[in-house]
Amino acid sequence: MQTKKIRKMNNNPISSNQSGWSSPLAFFMSSVLGGEFCLVCGQEPPLFTDRLCEDCCRKRTKLALVPKNIPWVRCARCGIVELEGKWTDISFDQLWDELLQRHVQVHHLAEQTSIAMEVEPISERHTLLHIQVEGVIDSLLYQEEHTMRARMANGVCITCTRKAGNYFEATVQLRSSARRLDEEEFKALRDTFDDVLDSMPNDPMFFISKEGPVQGGYDVVLGSKGLARSWGRHLISEFGGHAVETNSVVGKRDGVDVTRLTLLYRKPGYDLGDVISFRDALWRPTSWSKDGAIIQRVSHHEKTGVSWRDLESANVSARRKDILEVELLTEDASVGEFLDPTNWQMSSVRLPYTYAQQSRILLCKIEGEWIALPRLGIDEKIKYGSQ
Ligand SMILES: [Zn+2]
Ligand SMILES: [Zn+2]
Known part of the structure; x- marks a missing residue:
């Protein structure tokens, strides 16, 4: 057992299948004798939901609907997780929380509900999520325990698919004017890429598909034009110099031109303070x-x-x-x-x-x-x- 947490949940409505049937005898008794009886077993009050006694009520009421198995997909290459069609980089704790939120449905009339979860890893693919649910329906307190089995399946995320296919949209060429930059200076330029990446929202296209020194400079090949431009702006504000953009058409996809961007950044041969x-x-x-x-x-x-x-x-x-x-x-x-x-x-x-x-x-x-x-x-x- 790893974690245990308790929290309040919003009541997720579930379809209630409680109306429409009753025991003919009970119905007969209540209509002929005129008094209040449980519609199912004839028991005397107190009566609760649908005029049923506590026992009958409890038999027919489920506080929470919890699926036995829930699948989830992890990228086999980089480990990020797919949630409702979107790839996201989240921790296991966040993942279990998400699965709980998405799959556990609490009765729509339940009040004061709380849910506790314990996580029990079984294997790399299987994790048991033990869930305790508590809530009040028509002044009866219900407590239930359920177990969901979270099953991991391997997939490949968009980023890894694109990387594997050597996909790229833009090349940033780091160069200098007037003076040849030394290795350390190129490294300083290159390092700012990580800062720019950190400052931007997550995007599956924000990746480097290739990089390395070339004659007279350093090239970085990127999955996104937007990322290339952001980096270009950052380089200029940090190191001065200017950037020249060239777009070339490399083909058509769904009738639209596919273009690639080359962004040539030239750092001046001097820094501020030189x-x-x-x-x-x-x-x-x-x-x-x-x-x-x-x-x-x-x-x-x-x-x-x-x-x-x-x-x-x-x-x-x-x-x-x-x-x-x-x-x-x-x-x-x-x-x-x-x-x-x-x-x-x-x-x-x-x-x-x-x-x-x-x-x-x-x-x-x-x-x-x-x-x-x-x-x-x-x-x-x-x-x-x-x-
Ligand atoms: Zn009853
Ligand atoms: Zn991946």
């Missing part, structure tokens, strides 16, 4: 905009929006992961001194325009020279390597 050289100056992208990025100048306060097209000429001078946070040992109005972590020699750097005696500054090395970076809003969220 240092890029653009139009002969150093800048840092600080947020993505609809069609490009907002960039801030390193040398002095200047902020501007630029399009992806503009940024095609930009080069990455230092990646965010190369930025260091160091302690200043001395400083004057415009220059600070620090211990160069690469050779432990005293070095000096021009202080950034945002500097306000906080003694720790952000540094990166560009073309062999240390450059101090102004501290921007985005830097508060990033943990830099420090000396």
